[in-house]
Amino acid sequence: MKMNRRGFIKACGVMTGYAVLGLNLTKEAVAASMDFVGLRQKSVYDADANPKIYKLRKSQDNPMIKKIYDPKDGFLHEGPCGHMSHHLLHTHYNDRSARVAALKANGFKLKF
Amino acid sequence: MKQIEGVMYQTNAPKGIDPDSIFFVQVDATKCQACGNCEEACATGAIQSINDDGIRQVVDPAACMNCGQCLINCPYDAIYEGVSYVDEVFEKLKDPNTVVVSMPAPAVRYGLGECFGAATGTYVGGKMHAALRQLGFDYIWDNEFTADVTIMEEGTELIQRVGEQGKKGARPLPQFTSCCPGWVKFAETFYPDLMPNLSSCKSPIGMLGPLAKTYGAHETETPAKNIYTVSIMPCIAKKYEGLRPELADSGFRDIDATINTRELAYMIKAAGINFNSLPSQAPDPILGDSTGAATIFGNSGGVMEAALRLAYEVLSGKKLSDPTIKVVRTHEGINAADVDVPGFGTVKVAVASGLDNAAKLCDEVRAGKSPYHFIEVMTCPGGCVNGGGQPLDPDVRASLFKSTVAQINKRFRARTVSA
Ligand code: SF4
Ligand code: SF4
Numbered sequence: 001m002k003m004n005r006r007g008f009i010k011a012c013g014v015m016t017g018y019a020v021l022g023l024n025l026t027k028e029a030v031a032a033s034m035d036f037v038g039l040r041q042k043s044v045y046d047a048d049a050n051p052k053i054y055k056l057r058k059s060q061d062n063p064m065i066k067k068i069y070d071p072k073d074g075f076l077h078e079g080p081c082g083h084m085s086h087h088l089l090h091t092h093y094n095d096r097s098a099r100v101a102a103l104k105a106n107g108f109k110l111k112f
Numbered sequence: 113m114k115q116i117e118g119v120m121y122q123t124n125a126p127k128g129i130d131p132d133s134i135f136f137v138q139v140d141a142t143k144c145q146a147c148g149n150c151e152e153a154c155a156t157g158a159i160q161s162i163n164d165d166g167i168r169q170v171v172d173p174a175a176c177m178n179c180g181q182c183l184i185n186c187p188y189d190a191i192y193e194g195v196s197y198v199d200e201v202f203e204k205l206k207d208p209n210t211v212v213v214s215m216p217a218p219a220v221r222y223g224l225g226e227c228f229g230a231a232t233g234t235y236v237g238g239k240m241h242a243a244l245r246q247l248g249f250d251y252i253w254d255n256e257f258t259a260d261v262t263i264m265e266e267g268t269e270l271i272q273r274v275g276e277q278g279k280k281g282a283r284p285l286p287q288f289t290s291c292c293p294g295w296v297k298f299a300e301t302f303y304p305d306l307m308p309n310l311s312s313c314k315s316p317i318g319m320l321g322p323l324a325k326t327y328g329a330h331e332t333e334t335p336a337k338n339i340y341t342v343s344i345m346p347c348i349a350k351k352y353e354g355l356r357p358e359l360a361d362s363g364f365r366d367i368d369a370t371i372n373t374r375e376l377a378y379m380i381k382a383a384g385i386n387f388n389s390l391p392s393q394a395p396d397p398i399l400g401d402s403t404g405a406a407t408i409f410g411n412s413g414g415v416m417e418a419a420l421r422l423a424y425e426v427l428s429g430k431k432l433s434d435p436t437i438k439v440v441r442t443h444e445g446i447n448a449a450d451v452d453v454p455g456f457g458t459v460k461v462a463v464a465s466g467l468d469n470a471a472k473l474c475d476e477v478r479a480g481k482s483p484y485h486f487i488e489v490m491t492c493p494g495g496c497v498n499g500g501g502q503p504l505d506p507d508v509r510a511s512l513f514k515s516t517v518a519q520i521n522k523r524f525r526a527r528t529v530s531a
Contacts, residue, residue: 033185034444036232036505040222040497041411041443043233047222048404049436053235057404057435058421059260059267064401068327069264075327080268088322088361089265090312091290095304096132096297099174110175111157112302112471 113192117227117374118504119183120192125200125369131355135194136178136348137500139168143190150182150191155467155491156298174301177467179294179491180348180500187509195351197342197369198379204340204369205248211338213328214249215320216240218256219346219410219496220373226503227377228387233497237407238392243380245393251332253324254395255343256402258316259409259418261323262291266313266415267422270486284309286462286477286484289415291315293353294491298467303474316409317343317350318359321366323399331398336364343370346410346499349491372501404435412465412495413442416488420451420459427456444493445469448484460484466493 047053059065069076076084100110113120126134139150139159146166150159158175159168159182168190170176183191204210221237230236241252269287276282290296290311299310313319321341329336343354353359354367371379380387395401405421408414417437424432439449440461446469448462462484464470470489476482492498 033505033508034494034498036507037494037498038443039231040219040233040502041441041494043222043235044218044408044410044414044497045441047235047237048408053237054402054404054407058425058432059263059403059405059418060422060425062257062260062401062403062406064257064397064399065260065264067398068261075330080264081272085265088326089261089314089319091314091318091358092312093296093300093307093310095307096174096300097302097304099132099172100301103172103175108171108175109157109160111155111468 114196114198116196116198116378118189119374120189121196121198121375122192122194123196123199125197126195126355129355130357131352132173134352134355135170135173135176136351137176137180137183137191138170138194140190140192141167141169143188144168145188145190147187149185149187153181153185155179155181155471156302177294177297177301177491178349178352178500179467181492183348183500184498184502184504185508189509193348196375197371198375201342201369201371202379202382204342209338210340211250211334212248213251213253213324213339213341214244214344215253215255215317215324215341215367216244216344216376217317217346217350217410217496218259218407219499219502220344220376221407222410222497223346223373223499223502224377227374227381230388236387238394239387239390240376241395242390242393243376243385243387246385246390247379247383249342251324251328251399252393252395253320253328253399254402255316255320256406256409257395257399258320258323259406260402261319262313262316262409262415263405263418263422265319266290266311267419267426269311269313270419270423271426274485286482286487287311289486289488291409291415292489292491292496293347293349295467295470295489297349297352298470298491299474302471303478306474306477309477314359315353317345317367317370318353320399321354321359322362325362325364325366328399336362339364340368341366343367344372344376345370346373346496346502347492348372348500350501372499374501374503377503410496411441412490412493413440413447413463413488414495416440416461416463416486419486420461423459424451424453427459428454430454440488442495446472459486461486461488463488463490465490465495467491
């Protein structure tokens with residue numbers, strides 16, 4: 001069954017009369033959409049286990065990983081967490097709590 | 113505004129703007145039907161009623177982790193994306209002086225096919241590479257390669273942290289994963305005291321950008337200044353991540369543009385490419401080849417499983433004969449497991465799917481009661497395959513409604529009977 005917009009809006013009107021019911025339905029709807037996610041997840045694990053798609057299953061076995069970390073002339077020859085890795089591949093984080101603290105002080109309710 | 117795979121987009125490509133001030137998703141008040149689905153899907157409470165009619169808005173970008181869960185769960189197509197690089201990417205693809213590099217995430221290849229009529233979850237990795245070539249990308253590099261790099265870096269970091277315990281200046285345990293930009297912003301916003309627990313590793317895309325403009329430039333003899341990197345993600349929060357000012361370690365912006373699965377589908381259609389008849393093609397090597405450990409990054413529990421495939425071998429000195437570690441695979445909620453590693457002992461791990469679940473584990477860490485060595489967090493329930501930038505679930509708009517009607521009818525009948 002495909003619903004047109006009008007149908008939606010009409011049912012929404014019905015729903016307003018059942019506001020309590022509304023929230024439960026929302027929870028159920030979000031839960032139902034997880035079936036869909038399960039199909040995508042299964043496909044991911046199937047590809048991992050399918051040698052026609054991925055010949056190798058461990059990062060350390062990837063020949064291009066061996067090449068980039070080659071201790072002799074690899075671009076990251078000092079190995080993982082080496083000097084070049086720290087320069088290009090690692091980062092730092094910033095405290096972003098002040099703005100939500102200000103929001104809360106202004107009366108906004110957040111879940112955390 | 114432009115409509116792309118059922119979602120509206122503002123067509124701008126911000127430059128030099130503080131991403132903290134951008135609404136990456138927002139509600140079109142004229143389309144909102146006040147059903148509250150978005151509010152239910154949002155872990156932080158950033159999206160809420162702004163008037164007595166129950167019309168929703170994202171109240172402030174500071175409280176929004178840009179995950180897009182509200183958007184993919186809105187049955188009325190009322191939520192739009194605030195940032196799109198599609199027009200700019202098309203321009204760069206046409207420009208003969210720009211070397212355009214593709215950087216697709218694992219989960220894109222499990223969603224893209226749906227935009228061309230394939231069944232939910234169909235793997236289309238080979239066709240995706242072929243389509244990127246036809247679109248005119250100069251190097252078909254793949255973010256799955258840097259998923260493998262991430263395992264090397266993050267696994268090594270974990271082993272280092274475990275070894276440091278008890279020593280002066282030791283980095284704390286548990287170590288949290290840092291690949292998910294919604295989660296990273298969440299930690300920075302709501303649990304800044306736990307930032308030392310976050311792995312210092314950039315996400316795979318945060319690694320591929322700078323590698324493309326250094327190592328990739330060197331290997332292909334391309335001047336780095338001519339390279340334009342396009343991050344292709346199942347995610348909206350990755351647009352925020354790409355704009356982080358600190359991601360400029362290559363000497364240039366590491367990531368020039370970020371689009372999502374829906375926008376890639378749109379570009380393929382706009383270019384008139386017949387996706388379904390494309391052959392399966394491999395990515396370009398150097399920064400393209402990957403393993404099964406990389407592709408499972410798309411699922412909740414995948415980073416954990418991939419990291420354990422490394423940690424087991426490094427810590428025990430033995431080969432892991434069967435790389436499948438099912439106990440950490442997570443569909444919903446929190447999943448905890450003890451993994452026995454010969455010659456080392458027990459590695460205690462946990463996987464949180466969704467930020468509300470992450471918060472529970474964060475509270476434990478804050479209270480000093482967390483038993484874990486390593487915790488993976490994904491913002492989107494189920495992982496990136498369910499990202500805010502993925503093709504929409506057609507059932508959210510159809511059968512969600514069916515079940516609503518069914519339930520209301522049921523209540524009506526119940527009332528009639530009892531009345
Ligand atoms: S899910 Fe859509 S229609 Fe429902 S309240 Fe949110 S924005 Fe409005
Ligand atoms: S994008 Fe995510 S955090 Fe922001 S309002 Fe939507 S669900 Fe909430």
